[in-house]
Amino acid sequence: MPLSRRRLVASLGTLATPANALGQPPSSPQPVTARPAGDPARTARDEDFWRHVARQYRVSDDFINLENGYYGIMPTAVLDAYRRNVERLNSLNSYLLRTTYKAEADQIRQRVAVTVGAAKEEIAFTRGGTEALQCLIGGYRNLRPGDAVMYADLDYHSARYAMNWLQDRRGVDVVRIAIPEPATRRAILDTYTRALEDHPRVKLLLLTHLNNITGLVPPVQEIVTAARVRGVDVIVDAAHSWGQLDFTLPDLGADFGVFSLHKWMGAPLGTGFLYIRKDRLADIDRAFADETYPDDDIRSRVHSGTLDAAAVLSVPAALDFHQALGSAVKQARLQYLRNRWVQQTRDIEGLDILTPNESAAYGAITSFRLGGHSSEADNTAIAQYLMEHHGIFTVRRGGPVRGDCVRQRRRCSRCRISSTRSGRRFTPPRVDSARAEL
Numbered sequence: 012m013p014l015s016r017r018r019l020v021a022s023l024g025t026l027a028t029p030a031n032a033l034g035q036p037p038s039s040p041q042p043v044t045a046r047p048a049g050d051p052a053r054t055a056r057d058e059d060f061w062r063h064v065a066r067q068y069r070v071s072d073d074f075i076n077l078e079n080g081y082y083g084i085m086p087t088a089v090l091d092a093y094r095r096n097v098e099r100l101n102s103l104n105s106y107l108l109r110t111t112y113k114a115e116a117d118q119i120r121q122r123v124a125v126t127v128g129a130a131k132e133e134i135a136f137t138r139g140g141t142e143a144l145q146c147l148i149g150g151y152r153n154l155r156p157g158d159a160v161m162y163a164d165l166d167y168h169s170a171r172y173a174m175n176w177l178q179d180r181r182g183v184d185v186v187r188i189a190i191p192e193p194a195t196r197r198a199i200l201d202t203y204t205r206a207l208e209d210h211p212r213v214k215l216l217l218l219t220h221l222n223n224i225t226g227l228v229p230p231v232q233e234i235v236t237a238a239r240v241r242g243v244d245v246i247v248d249a250a251h252s253w254g255q256l257d258f259t260l261p262d263l264g265a266d267f268g269v270f271s272l273h274k275w276m277g278a279p280l281g282t283g284f285l286y287i288r289k290d291r292l293a294d295i296d297r298a299f300a301d302e303t304y305p306d307d308d309i310r311s312r313v314h315s316g317t318l319d320a321a322a323v324l325s326v327p328a329a330l331d332f333h334q335a336l337g338s339a340v341k342q343a344r345l346q347y348l349r350n351r352w353v354q355q356t357r358d359i360e361g362l363d364i365l366t367p368n369e370s371a372a373y374g375a376i377t378s379f380r381l382g383g384h385s386s387e388a389d390n391t392a393i394a395q396y397l398m399e400h401h402g403i404f405t406v407r408r409g410g411p412v413r414g415d416c417v418r419q420r421r422r423c424s425r426c427r428i429s430s431t432r433s434g435r436r437f438t439p440p441r442v443d444s445a446r447a448e449l
């Protein structure tokens with residue numbers, strides 16, 4: 012149906028003012044403007060302020076969600092912006108995509124780039140971290156048969172699969188390393204340095220800034236430097252860290268990076284981006300020889316096809332919310348919440364907390380292993396038990412060479428804590444009986 016003149020003019024009015032189109036609807040809840048000035052560590056403990064922040068999320072009361080390692084829900088201001096963008100996209104159909112969308116998306120790209128500490132020409136939107144990882148790993152051009160690539164047990168599973176794929180496609184060897192447990196930043200750096208020394212044919216290293224299994228944060232910049240002096244390129248996977256930790260790209264020192272916007276930045280699902288340092292663009296292939304953009308445009312390194320443009324158009328609302336809160340304050344609060352349970356449980360015998368006390372080594376996520384239970388079945392049973400008996404939703408994670416674990420924790424009333432001469436001892440419920448009860 013052709014657009015009537017009136018409707019066309021009305022639509023153009025909206026399109027001509029993207030700021031208005033993307034702005035907060037009048038019914039939006041009060042945004043986070045009341046952030047107390049001063050030390051983020053003090054703000055982290057200001058419960059009045061955090062109650063105000065919490066009111067800006069609609070969260071189900073049906074269970075206690077301690078599982079935020081998949082994606083992050085949107086604050087209501089972002090949800091409202093997203094709804095409006097969905098309606099706009101749906102009413103205009105391809106008209107939006109064929110007229111102003113590209114220019115609008117490019118303005119958003121500029122804003123994301125400035126926020127992450129890059130130039131606009133150094134980032135390209137993807138549908139999330141996985142797509143960014145696949146484009147960079149699959150497109151990396153400097154591998155020859157006989158070279159090697161390296162990753163660790165705590166890297167993201169889809170990234171590990173993509174690295175394995177290089178074996179057949181490029182004829183390279185795959186070197187797999189294990190992050191030490193218990194971990195310290197020094198021990199992690201030593202592990203990587205030693206592995207790079209032991210495997211001089213390695214040309215490409217995958218390195219996760221904050222992994223989704225235990226939540227451990229390695230000393231990324233030091234590892235990138237150690238790799239660079241040995242002629243090894245590093246793809247830094249910051250899908251989980253951006254929005255959770257307070258950093259920008261120069262803090263990582265990476266030439267290649269991977270980011271999610273739908274995790275800790277609170278943007279709608281289907282948003283992320285990849286980063287390629289300007290002078291390294293030639294080292295990544297165009298995506299499947301796509302000719303949509305010229306070779307010197309980073310957007311030629313990914314082609315997602317027709318995607319949810321409403322999600323991309325809502326990214327500014329997410330950045331508004333994130334910036335009003337401030338990444339230093341966010342990190343301080345998330346670490347404070349993590350410390351509250353870790354500090355009370357660290358010395359309990361039978362409970363292994365899988366991130367160390369060094370504050371640079373963790374964010375919000377921390378996992379535990381109970382009484383040496385390291386099988387998939389046991390950890391699945393523990394997670395199910397927490398849900399069934401305590402309404403706590405969390406998940407088993409696999410991957411570590413030392414075995415599976417549970418991401419996040421809350422005290423469970425069936426677990427016993429007793430005092431012994433050497434400290435407190437933790438006795439979990441018998442996993443078999445917990446499983447039998449489910």
Ligand SMILES: Cc1ncc(COP(=O)(O)O)c(C=O)c1O
Pocket residue numbers: 080081138139140141142166167219221222223248250251270271272283
């Ligand atoms: C460390 C890490 N990298 C990459 C990804 C993939 O990101 P996305 O879900 O945005 O595809 C995830 C997802 O959880 C992750 O935890």
